[in-house]
Amino acid sequence: xxxxxxLSDLINRQTGGNNGTPDNLFFHKVPRVAGVAATAPxxxxxxxxxxxxxxxxxxxxxxxxxIPTRTTAGAVPFSAPGGARDKHLISAAIAPLVAGxxxxxxxxxxxxxLSGVVTTAQTVQGTTPTPALTRNTGGAGNFAFYEVYSLLGxxxxxxxxxxxxxxxxxxxxxxxxxxxxxxxxETRAQRxxxxxxxxxxxxxxxVQLTASTGTAGNFGITxxxxxxxxxxxxxxxxxxxxxxxGLPGIPMIDPNACLSLLFIPGTATAxxxxxxxxxxxx
Amino acid sequence: xxxxxYDDYLAKLGENRFADFxxxxxxxxxxxxxxxSRVFLPAPATxxxxxxxxxxxxxxxxxxxxxxxxxxxxMGARLNPSGIGGQAVILVDMLNISGxxxxxxxxxxxxxxxxxxxxxxxxxxxxxxxxxxxxxxGNTATTVAVSYTNQAGTPGRISPATAIGVNNxxxxxxxxxxAIPLEAGDTGVRSVESVTLAGTTSTAGNFGVCxxxxxxxxxxxxxxxxxxxDAISTGGFIGALAEVHPDACLSIxxxxxxxxxxxxxxxxxxx
Numbered sequence: 001x002x003x004x005x006x007l008s009d010l011i012n013r014q015t016g017g018n019n020g021t022p023d024n025l026f027f028h029k030v031p032r033v034a035g036v037a038a039t040a041p042x043x044x045x046x047x048x049x050x051x052x053x054x055x056x057x058x059x060x061x062x063x064x065x066x067i068p069t070r071t072t073a074g075a076v077p078f079s080a081p082g083g084a085r086d087k088h089l090i091s092a093a094i095a096p097l098v099a100g101x102x103x104x105x106x107x108x109x110x111x112x113x114l115s116g117v118v119t120t121a122q123t124v125q126g127t128t129p130t131p132a133l134t135r136n137t138g139g140a141g142n143f144a145f146y147e148v149y150s151l152l153g154x155x156x157x158x159x160x161x162x163x164x165x166x167x168x169x170x171x172x173x174x175x176x177x178x179x180x181x182x183x184x185x186e187t188r189a190q191r192x193x194x195x196x197x198x199x200x201x202x203x204x205x206x207v208q209l210t211a212s213t214g215t216a217g218n219f220g221i222t223x224x225x226x227x228x229x230x231x232x233x234x235x236x237x238x239x240x241x242x243x244x245x246g247l248p249g250i251p252m253i254d255p256n257a258c259l260s261l262l263f264i265p266g267t268a269t270a271x272x273x274x275x276x277x278x279x280x281x282x
Numbered sequence: 283x284x285x286x287x288y289d290d291y292l293a294k295l296g297e298n299r300f301a302d303f304x305x306x307x308x309x310x311x312x313x314x315x316x317x318x319s320r321v322f323l324p325a326p327a328t329x330x331x332x333x334x335x336x337x338x339x340x341x342x343x344x345x346x347x348x349x350x351x352x353x354x355x356x357m358g359a360r361l362n363p364s365g366i367g368g369q370a371v372i373l374v375d376m377l378n379i380s381g382x383x384x385x386x387x388x389x390x391x392x393x394x395x396x397x398x399x400x401x402x403x404x405x406x407x408x409x410x411x412x413x414x415x416x417x418x419x420g421n422t423a424t425t426v427a428v429s430y431t432n433q434a435g436t437p438g439r440i441s442p443a444t445a446i447g448v449n450n451x452x453x454x455x456x457x458x459x460x461a462i463p464l465e466a467g468d469t470g471v472r473s474v475e476s477v478t479l480a481g482t483t484s485t486a487g488n489f490g491v492c493x494x495x496x497x498x499x500x501x502x503x504x505x506x507x508x509x510x511x512d513a514i515s516t517g518g519f520i521g522a523l524a525e526v527h528p529d530a531c532l533s534i535x536x537x538x539x540x541x542x543x544x545x546x547x548x549x550x551x552x553x
Contacts, residue, residue, distance in 0.1 A: 007514065008287035014513075014523040015355060015553050017284030024521040026496035028315070028410070028461045035425070035442035053442045053463035055410055060466070073466035093499045093520040095370030095537040097313040236313040236539040238370035238501040242517040274315055274372065274461070274537055276499045276520040 002086060002282045003250075010090070010244060013280040019085060021281040025078050029054035029261075031097075031270030038270040039186040041263070046189035047270075048147045048222075049261040050074055050107070059260070061149040062220060065111040065124065067131050068258040075107070076259035081281045087253040091278035092228045093240040098271035100264050102239065104228040107258040108133050108142060109204075112220035116152035116179060116213035121162075121206040124221050129164070129203035135254045136225045139166040139202030144223050145262075146178060146207075148188040153214025156180035160208050161192050161221075166200030174198075179213030189222075189262055227251050227259070253279070283352050285523075285553050288514075295357050295512060300547035303343040303534060308364070308541040311452035317414055317459045317492065318534040319376070321543065328416045328488060332380035332398040335531035341376050342531040343548060349528040352552035356524050358512040360547045361502050367540030371500040373521065373548065375530040377402060377409065381490035385419030385447065385454070385483035390429070390476040395491065397473045402527045403495050406433040406472030412459040413446065413477070414492045420483030423448040428462055428477050428491070433470035440465065447483035454483060459492065459535060497524050497532075502544070512549075526550065 004010050013020025029052040031038045041047035051058040051074065059074020070078060081087040094102050109131070114122050125131070136142055146159060159178040164170045172195045177183055183190060194201070201223055228251065232239035243250045253259075265271060285291050307321040319326055319341040326340035333339075337346040347354065356373065363369055380394040403409050411430060425443035432439050441462050446453050453460060464471070474491045498521025502509050513522035526532060532548065 011285050011288060011291050011514070011523070013284075015284040016353060016525070017286070020284070022523065022525075024496075024498065024524050026408070026410070026499075028463075030444050030461060030463050032442065032444055032463070035427075035444075037445070053444065054461070055464045055468075055470075057442070057464050057466040057468065077469050091520045091522070093370075093501065095372075095499065097537075234368060234539050236370070236537050237368035237503055238499060238518070238537070240499070240501045240518050240520060242519075244514070245517060272314070272461070274370070274496075274499075276496065278520050278522070 004282055013282060019281060021082060023079060023279040025277045027055055027076050028274045030272045033058055040268050040270055041265045042182045043265055043268045046191060047187050047263045047265060048189040049263055062110045062112040065131060067109055067134050068107050069256040070258060072258055080255045085281040087255060088280050089251045089253050089277060090244060090280055091242050092230055093238050094230050094232060094273050094275040095238040096232055096271045096273035097235055098269045099232050099235045099266040102230040103226055103262040105224040105226050105260060105262060106135060106254060107222060107224055107260045108135055109223040110220055112149050112218060114219050115216045117216045119209050119211060121208045123206050124204040127205050135256060139200040142201040142223055142225050144192045144201055144204060144221060145189045147220050147222055148184060148186055149218040149220060150186060152179050152184035152217035152219060154180055155214040157213055158210040161204055162206050163204045164202040165198040166202060168202060172198060283553055294551040294553055297551055299347045299551060300549045301343040301346055301532060302547050304545040305543040308543045309457060309536045309538050311455045311458055312538050312540050314452040315459045315461055315535060315537055316457045318536060320457050329379050329381040329490060332378055332394050334378050334398045334401050335376045336529045337531060339531050341533050343533060347550050349552050354526040354528055355551055355553050356498050356526060357551045358549040359500055360510050362508045362545045363502060364543040366506045367538060367542050369502040369536050369538040369544060371502055371544060372496060372535040373498040374494040374496050374533055374535050375527060376533045377493045377495060379490060379492045381416055381488055383477055383489045384486040386486045388479050388482055390478045392476050396475045397491055397493055406470040409470045409493050409495050411462040411471040411474055412492050413489050415456050415458045415489040417488040418449060418456050419454045419487030419489060420447055420485030421449055422482060422484040424479055424481035424483055426477060426479050429475045431472040432468040433472060435472060439468060443480060497521055
């Protein structure tokens with residue numbers, strides 16, 4: 001792991017010196033999923049842009065537990081660093097149709113095909129994590145959310161997650177509501193809180209619903225590592241982060257990271273957006 | 283060559299070489315991707331073929347600095363909005379552009395297509411496709427898909443349907459650049475062969491296909507007055523020090539909080 005020395009080192013690499021391999025990666029999303037108008041999100045609540053059409057194309061609904069990477073369809077497809085160099089994210093920007101907060105994250109694990117009517121434990125990675133995380137494996141800072149792939153039922157119930165925390169403690173549990181209006185629609189993404197004292201997730205064994213939501217639908221569980229938070233105060237204005245001068249410093253991007261976006265919209269409108277990520281290598 | 287250090291950067295910034303632009307009117311529609319060259323002074327003619335663009339085109343800002351053996355780089359910008367309202371100013375290299383497509387034809391349209399071969403970024407990697415509206419199309423919502431060749435040279439790729447038509451959502455207005463989504467696994471566009479509307483928009487209008495490579499984004503968010511950006515100290519400049527091809531048709535796209543015009547300069551240097 002090699003940090004950038006100073007501003008001169010950064011300038012040198014941004015202009016191609018020392019194998020800096022400057023890379024400005026642009027992307028866009030349109031408010032559609034597989035060619036069909038996307039379900040309107042809920043203002044102030046999470047929306048997954050994983051399956052939104054655009055460049056890159058929308059990702060697929062996972063059918064089994066898997067470790068997505070930068071080459072998985074749906075990921076923002078950056079180039080892996082060359083040689084023994086690391087990839088550094090130096091800036092990020094998004095100009096959307098809808099104001100809100102965007103979270104750029106590394107999609108570490110995802111699974112779909114879970115049911116909104118099954119009230120027994122539904123396996124996520126199992127008690128022996130399969131597949132186990134391959135990035136940020138210690139779990140510190142990782143978070144989990146449920147993601148609705150097709151409409152769940154109108155009955156609100158409780159989802160309990162059984163997981164291994166950042167210290168390797170198994171059998172940790174936490175709960176969140178699921179089902180009913182605002183918590184059942186396609187692309188809804190609701191963060192699952194952690195038990196008191198925990199600050200990350202190493203694995204998720206299972207999730208269990210207290211009662212049926214009334215409709216099986218299809219939902220999944222995603223483990224993510226946040227990389228950047230990009231607030232956009234007004235529609236049509238560009239939110240940006242410059243990590244040379246701003247917190248949290250210059251994040252290092254795993255060479256296999258599956259970059260994707262969560263969105264917390266200010267209004268209940270499916271967004272389109274145009275964005276950019278700036279990288280250098282060292 | 284690369285800049286060795288901060289002092290080198292300051293020296294290059296101090297050369298103050300720039301390319302200007304001004305607009306006779308506003309970007310077409312708030313909140314949506316638009317292309318500005320339609321209202322550049324002088325304004326380019328609506329293309330009647332697929333035209334390869336370079337720095338001599340009316341779609342390009344200018345004058346572009348001549349380059350020797352070095353790397354033309356974006357150092358900063360001076361931007362002046364016409365009124366109150368934020369704007370994401372997107373610097374792009376416009377690679378080619380066509381016109382003559384109709385908002386009422388529902389069979390595959392090939393007028394002025396396929397797009398002329400790329401002369402820069404020739405594989406298509408990272409190249410985006412957009413539908414550029416020159417004359418307002420109709421007020422009926424429908425969808426559009428394009429047949430394209432991807433960055434690997436695979437023809438017959440079909441984009442997922444995306445919205446077109448209905449002026450009050452900005453999908454019909456002159457000046458709009460409707461972004462084309464790609465098929466799974468694709469990372470760019472080498473050419474577009476045809477465009478198909480699922481239904482009529484009710485007015486023919488005139489639109490075409492533009493292939494472009496984004497280079498930088500500038501956050502003109504102070505809402506009023508002249509705004510200055512440099513690559514290091516100001517922030518709000520993603521793509522700082524990005525390389526510009528010596529033959530680039532450097533142009534302006536934007537997404538705004540309101541429809542407004544912008545004038546300014548892009549500061550360039552050979553490093």
